[in-house]
Amino acid sequence: MPKITTQQLRKRTQASAATASIKPQTIGAPYQKQNPKAKSSSTDGSRHFGPMFNKELGQHILINPLVSQGIVDKANLKQTDIVLEVGPGTGNLTVKILEQAKKVVACEADARLAAELTKRVQGGPFQHKLEILHGDVMKRDLPYFDVCISNTPYQISSPLTFKLIFHRPLFRCAVLMFQREFALRLIARPGDSLYGRLSVNCQLYSKVTHVMKVGKNNFKPPPNVESSVVKIEPLNPPPPVDxxxxxxxxxxxxxxxxxxxxxxxxxxxxxxxxxxxxxxxxxxxxxxxxxxxxxxxxxxxxxxxxxxxxxxxxxxxxxxxxxxxxxxxxxxxxxx
Missing domain, CATH: 1.10.8.480 (Helicase, Ruva Protein; domain 3)
Incomplete structure (x- = not known):
């Protein structure tokens, strides 16, 4: 049997992910160096729905359907809403949003996960309602949207929050998953131990409320920290402050x-x-x-x-x- 080089495997995998005609192969070499002493990805849940998740990119997929439904319910979606979803992953939240909204614009940085999401809705009743934007959400202008829902990659929590707050035209609300401590900083009040510059800056332009706590076992692979969901409602009109x-x-x-x-x-x-x-x-x-x-x-x-x-x-x-x-x-x- 002829040997296949790593470069050939990479080309085949990238071609498959781009066309979404077949399930992308889960192989380590094209994406990261394999450490023989490292814990197997099959034991930490990093292989799920096909692709290998990259923890360094904040790829922790929400797998509890009750939590997903709870997040969507808190957004109070209307049938006329256009929803921006940041980091849809394999689409566990996306499919629930599609059931209630007019359209979902999903921004995904990982081509492999974008391909998985495309396959998931392909040929189904919601295919025409989904638009996938491939790329870094922090490096692009946001499209028009009424509501934002996100299982947010933790490393962009702060820049994404303020990118949304300063987005115009104003949206109705954002329901966002964050690391627990970051979420508590957003909602902190004077006298709280976590009250600080982040709290004041966010609350100047929006009403921020805590929605729910989410334990690490609701994700695959589990993150190292607990999470919380917050709801951000921009003040309309915003305060006239430089x-x-x-x-x-x-x-x-x-x-x-x-x-x-x-x-x-x-x-x-x-x-x-x-x-x-x-x-x-x-x-x-x-x-x-x-x-x-x-x-x-x-x-x-x-x-x-x-x-x-x-x-x-x-x-x-x-x-x-x-x-x-x-x-x-x-x-x-x-x-x-």
């Missing part, structure tokens, strides 16, 4: 969130940056900088007037930060 300015203030406030605001603003590098911004703003707007001007004195004066000098960021809510940003702008102090 995000770069807002984030600049919040970044300073949470640089040491248990320290007072006055202590954080006394940092030498921060004072230098704000002094340069102040002088640039004055020069651009024809304003004079008085002799002996000290940015530190001006900042502490603003904090004292608001009664925030001894306040800690960990205890401040959205209204507090908006009030502080407005006062700094009135004093011609800017953060970008």
């Amino acid at each position: 995000f770069e300015e807002w984030d600049g203030l919040v970044r300073i406030a949470f640089s040491r969130k248990h320290k007072t605001l006055a202590a954080n603003f006394k940092n030498t590098a921060i004072l230098q940056m704000l002094d340069e911004n102040y002088r640039t703003f004055c020069a651009s707007n024809g304003l004079m900088v008085e002799d002996g001007f000290q940015i530190k004195d001006k900042i502490l004066s603003v904090l004292d007037q608001l009664g925030y000098s001894d306040t800690r960021a960990s205890k401040m809510d959205i209204h507090d930060f908006l009030k502080l940003l407005s006062a700094f702008h009135d004093a011609n102090i800017h953060f970008c």
